[in-house]
Amino acid sequence: MVMVNLxxxxxxxxxxxxxxxxxxxxxxxxxxxxVVLFDLIYSLIHLSGMPELTQLxxxxxxxxxxxxxxxxxxxxxxxxxxxEFALDGISMLMVLLTLVxxxxxxxxxWTDVIVRRGFFEANLLWTLAGVLGVFMALDLFLxxxxxxxxxxxxxxxIAIWGHENRGYAxxxxxxxxxxxxxxxxxxxxxxxxxxxxxxxQWSFSYFDLLxxxxxxxxxxxxxxxxxxxxxxxxxxxxxxxWLPDAHTQAPTAGSVILAGIxxxxxxxxxxxxxxxxxxxxxxxxxxxxMVLGAVGVVYGAVLAFAQTDFKxxxxxxxxxxxxxxxxGVYAWNELALQGAVMQMVAHGFSTAALFMIAGGLQExxxxxxxxxxxxxxxxxxxxxxxxxxxxxxxxxxxxxxNFVAEFLVLLGLFQVDPWxxxxxxxxxxxxxxxxxxxxxxxxxxxxxxxxxxxxxxxxGRREMLTMAVMMLALVGLGIYPQPILxxxxxxxxxxxxVTP
Amino acid sequence: xxxxxxxxxxxxLMLSLTAVVLMIQASVKRDQSVAWVxxxxxxxxxxxxxxxxxxxxxPVTVLLMVDDWGLFFTTLIxxxxxxxxxxxxxxxxxxxxxxxxxxxxxxxxxxxxVVLIQSSHMVSLLLGMELMGVALYAMIAFPEKGQRPLEAAxxxxxxSACASVILLYGFALIYAATGELSYAGIGxxxxxxxxxxxxxxxxxxxMVLAGIGFKLSVVPFHMWTPDVYEGAPxxxxxxxxxxxxxxxxxxxxxxxxxGQLYEYQxxxxxxxxxxxxxxxxGNWLALRQENIKRLLAxxxxxxxxxxxxxxxxxxxxxxxxxLIRESITFYLAAYILTxxxxxxxxxxxxxxxxxxxxxxxxxxxxxxxxIQASSLTVAMLSFAGIPLTAGFIGKFYVISVGIQSxxxxxxxxxxxxxxxxxxxxxxxxxxxxxxxxxxxxxSANDEGKDQKNIAQDASVSSQDVLAMLLxxxxxxxxxxxxPFIEFAGRL
Numbered sequence: 001m002v003m004v005n006l007x008x009x010x011x012x013x014x015x016x017x018x019x020x021x022x023x024x025x026x027x028x029x030x031x032x033x034x035v036v037l038f039d040l041i042y043s044l045i046h047l048s049g050m051p052e053l054t055q056l057x058x059x060x061x062x063x064x065x066x067x068x069x070x071x072x073x074x075x076x077x078x079x080x081x082x083x084e085f086a087l088d089g090i091s092m093l094m095v096l097l098t099l100v101x102x103x104x105x106x107x108x109x110w111t112d113v114i115v116r117r118g119f120f121e122a123n124l125l126w127t128l129a130g131v132l133g134v135f136m137a138l139d140l141f142l143x144x145x146x147x148x149x150x151x152x153x154x155x156x157x158i159a160i161w162g163h164e165n166r167g168y169a170x171x172x173x174x175x176x177x178x179x180x181x182x183x184x185x186x187x188x189x190x191x192x193x194x195x196x197x198x199x200x201q202w203s204f205s206y207f208d209l210l211x212x213x214x215x216x217x218x219x220x221x222x223x224x225x226x227x228x229x230x231x232x233x234x235x236x237x238x239x240x241x242w243l244p245d246a247h248t249q250a251p252t253a254g255s256v257i258l259a260g261i262x263x264x265x266x267x268x269x270x271x272x273x274x275x276x277x278x279x280x281x282x283x284x285x286x287x288x289x290m291v292l293g294a295v296g297v298v299y300g301a302v303l304a305f306a307q308t309d310f311k312x313x314x315x316x317x318x319x320x321x322x323x324x325x326x327x328g329v330y331a332w333n334e335l336a337l338q339g340a341v342m343q344m345v346a347h348g349f350s351t352a353a354l355f356m357i358a359g360g361l362q363e364x365x366x367x368x369x370x371x372x373x374x375x376x377x378x379x380x381x382x383x384x385x386x387x388x389x390x391x392x393x394x395x396x397x398x399x400x401x402n403f404v405a406e407f408l409v410l411l412g413l414f415q416v417d418p419w420x421x422x423x424x425x426x427x428x429x430x431x432x433x434x435x436x437x438x439x440x441x442x443x444x445x446x447x448x449x450x451x452x453x454x455x456x457x458x459x460g461r462r463e464m465l466t467m468a469v470m471m472l473a474l475v476g477l478g479i480y481p482q483p484i485l486x487x488x489x490x491x492x493x494x495x496x497x498v499t500p
Numbered sequence: 501x502x503x504x505x506x507x508x509x510x511x512x513l514m515l516s517l518t519a520v521v522l523m524i525q526a527s528v529k530r531d532q533s534v535a536w537v538x539x540x541x542x543x544x545x546x547x548x549x550x551x552x553x554x555x556x557x558x559p560v561t562v563l564l565m566v567d568d569w570g571l572f573f574t575t576l577i578x579x580x581x582x583x584x585x586x587x588x589x590x591x592x593x594x595x596x597x598x599x600x601x602x603x604x605x606x607x608x609x610x611x612x613x614v615v616l617i618q619s620s621h622m623v624s625l626l627l628g629m630e631l632m633g634v635a636l637y638a639m640i641a642f643p644e645k646g647q648r649p650l651e652a653a654x655x656x657x658x659x660s661a662c663a664s665v666i667l668l669y670g671f672a673l674i675y676a677a678t679g680e681l682s683y684a685g686i687g688x689x690x691x692x693x694x695x696x697x698x699x700x701x702x703x704x705x706x707m708v709l710a711g712i713g714f715k716l717s718v719v720p721f722h723m724w725t726p727d728v729y730e731g732a733p734x735x736x737x738x739x740x741x742x743x744x745x746x747x748x749x750x751x752x753x754x755x756x757x758x759g760q761l762y763e764y765q766x767x768x769x770x771x772x773x774x775x776x777x778x779x780x781x782g783n784w785l786a787l788r789q790e791n792i793k794r795l796l797a798x799x800x801x802x803x804x805x806x807x808x809x810x811x812x813x814x815x816x817x818x819x820x821x822x823l824i825r826e827s828i829t830f831y832l833a834a835y836i837l838t839x840x841x842x843x844x845x846x847x848x849x850x851x852x853x854x855x856x857x858x859x860x861x862x863x864x865x866x867x868x869x870x871i872q873a874s875s876l877t878v879a880m881l882s883f884a885g886i887p888l889t890a891g892f893i894g895k896f897y898v899i900s901v902g903i904q905s906x907x908x909x910x911x912x913x914x915x916x917x918x919x920x921x922x923x924x925x926x927x928x929x930x931x932x933x934x935x936x937x938x939x940x941x942x943s944a945n946d947e948g949k950d951q952k953n954i955a956q957d958a959s960v961s962s963q964d965v966l967a968m969l970l971x972x973x974x975x976x977x978x979x980x981x982x983p984f985i986e987f988a989g990r991l
Contacts, residue, residue: 078985148886152881155929159933170926170930171923175922189899190903192900
């Protein structure tokens with residue numbers, strides 16, 4: 001019930017935020033922040049109360065009782081569809097990441113959103129609810145439902161509060177994810193049909209569908225349906241073209257959620273569904289996936305380097321970083337998977353922070369074009385220092401979370417394919433190049449005379465507090481990553497046992 | 501004819517009675533609002549009759565088959581007619597014309613639709629279709645002012661007449677081949693006839709399917725659809741899209757199943773080609789439409805393409821017949837309800853003003869009339885097949901059936917079609933989220949407009965109630981479909 005409540009709190013909170021606009025136009029953001037923090041505390045209370053956390057055991061993929069939490073209730077029994085949620089170490093990490101970044105996103109919208117604030121905060125909370133559903137649902141029908149439905153509030157956030165080209169970006173975002181989602185729907189239904197013809201029972205439960213016997217060719221096609229849906233969301237070259245537009249045009253809070261959380265649903269889907277449901281097919285396919293990942297790492301980095309739009313640069317850097325996740329997942333050994341999980345968390349924080357900085361700049365300068373910036377550190381030293389921190393985090397400076405993640409991925413990948421490792425390692429070098437050029441163009445160098453006498457406001461207390469949270473998280477992940485690894489380890493171990 | 505049979509015919513009797521009463525009323529005292537009330541009462545009585553007849557399901561002569569399945573669709577169509585009636589009141593009341601005949605035509609057309617749904621014989625099929633169609637021509641042309649309705653009606657009349665002729669010719673050929681006119685009889689004799697002279701039978705059924713395909717407006721018989729949708733008064737367009745098409749599809753299913761047409765491979769290949777073309781071309785042509793009624797016309801072409809997939813699955817085995825029937829029931833119900841929701845909004849926003857049917861006139865609807873905008877949003881999402889709406893469960897059924905029958909080409913077309921479809925459904929939603937003014941003075945400008953519109957719209961809140969009701973039904977079917985699935989399974 002805890003998991004259902006987590007989602008319900010956000011859904012109801014969204015309605016409250018919407019209504020609270022009638023009281024006072026500043027009310028919605030306060031309500032939204034309160035709701036997200038309440039949800040976070042609620043989840044922490046229930047998680048800390050669980051004895052299993054201190055002595056995590058490997059959850060058996062096909063036995064719900066070994067998971068941290070499990071909830072099941074009938075929904076559409078005619079098709080064996082139930083409301084089934086379950087939580088293990090990885091989904092727990094993702095849920096916590098979602099809620100923390102949710103609070104960050106509310107903070108990012110604090111002064112950014114000036115019209116229809118109630119509806120904005122409501123959409124933000126509903127998106128979070130949808131994402132939580134994706135991370136916890138283990139009934140494939142329910143999972144698909146959350147997967148699709150979380151797009152609608154996100155669509156509204158981009159379409160209503162986005163920047164100059166929002167209509168195009170929102171449409172592209174929706175069509176890409178929706179069309180690939182249809183492929184996944186066909187795969188899900190076909191998987192269920194195969195399972196039904198084998199057992200005579202309709203069931204959409206993950207636990208029933210694991211180990212469905214099927215012909216090799218069938219498995220390959222079905223796996224592909226899931227794979228495409230997830231890598232479009234991740235995104236991976238060549239399915240990434242929606243991302244720069246959506247991330248650039250979304251309002252700051254939207255970008256934070258998109259980059260910080262929504263991309264992770266794709267990675268999560270790969271780890272949870274695409275590989276375990278079709279272990280053999282996924283292993284046969286792994287080389288292709290890894291090549292796509294390595295191409296993504298380099299391609300994203302090169303394109304990032306060429307951008308003049310601050311947000312677009314960060315967006316392309318996400319393509320590069322998510323390439324590491326794909327590499328980590330399909331290398332499919334413990335080190336690489338640990339790295340992938342770590343990357344999901346660390347990238348969530350670093351990119352969210354960078355998008356917030358981009359939002360801060362846009363709010364102050366009314367442009368995202370780096371050619372119009374320059375020397376901003378002098379006027380806004382706090383913002384400059386914060387940006388420096390996250391830029392070096394993003395390029396993989398040792399001691400911060402992203403380094404641990406990428407290092408683990410490369411280490412694990414080396415055992416599988418040294419050549420691809422060499423290609424992917426290029427991403428670290430190019431990463432340094434585009435990250436530093438971002439810093440150089442925006443904050444260093446000759447101050448732009450046009451901005452000299454504008455009296456730009458430095459980061460205020462709210463922004464610094466938000467940034468501090470994410471800095472602490474990244475330093476913590478970088479210096480002492482063991483807790484995260486410990487939480488993920490049993491899950492990964494049991495997943496590794498699923499595959500041949 | 502004994503009493504039992506009369507009971508089974510209750511909905512038809514009630515509708516006929518209403519038609520007679522309306523005619524008498526028009527000769528005694530012409531009064532529009534009285535006619536409206538009589539029509540409403542008549543439709544409600546027919547609804548009661550449809551429920552009452554459930555106790556007496558049986559074949560009524562060779563012409564009609566009264567069964568639970570038909571009665572369910574009868575109910576649905578009567579509901580659609582009621583919605584049309586409510587919308588018509590708003591649309592037509594503004595003009596100072598005589599409207600009594602319009603209600604009479606509406607009742608006659610519904611009567612035709614009910615006969616069509618229950619037909620089990622080619623004679624009743626033709627009778628129902630013509631009664632429905634002829635009344636519909638007049639309904640389309642009913643607004644005396646303006647050329648467009650007239651143009652649409654003529655277009656529909658001429659092409660419809662051609663289709664009827666082809667249909668009749670098909671009947672003749674089938675009769676020549678089998679010597680039967682009832683569906684069941686054709687089903688019995690067709691295989692022998694096929695062995696003797698396959699061309700005669702195939703040509704006949706192909707012509708019948710072409711005639712029916714015209715009414716369903718599947719590609720390549722779709723040319724008339726956008727013009728007629730655009731030209732007809734909006735409530736009539738809604739009526740055409742739901743009552744007419746729904747009833748024809750039910751009739752097609754009966755003819756198809758009882759005539760055992762799914763046995764013939766060549767016919768199925770042709771039907772598959774029609775389905776694929778409808779899904780792709782329907783969605784493709786909808787992309788560039790600026791008029792929302794034309795857009796919905798093309799969208800409905802695509803939706804009947806999806807529905808044909810289920811019908812084609814019959815011949816390939818794989819899926820259980822029960823599941824296929826359930827799929828048709830669910831999809832058609834979801835389509836009819838969603839279409840009603842969409843047209844209810846279009847009718848109440850645009851009214852009879854032609855210029856207001858452009859997508860641009862829906863700009864910022866969310867901030868002007870949130871209830872109508874929400875209803876249209878849900879309708880669009882349901883058409884696009886997004887979860888939590890009735891349309892998604894419908895699509896879920898179609899894809900399930902397609903997969904179980906391994907119709908991969910059709911599923912591919914369905915996916916491509918749906919992916920294209922998302923674009924134009926989203927365009928409407930996006931238009932509704934836009935702000936009417938420029939972004940700088942957006943808030944101030946809108947505030948003022950909001951105030952004005954709220955005051956202006958207070959008088960038509962009954963339309964909001966209708967929109968809310970349809971929105972709730974569409975969402976309820978999507979979120980909690982179990983009761984309806986069980987119900988559909990029992991039909």
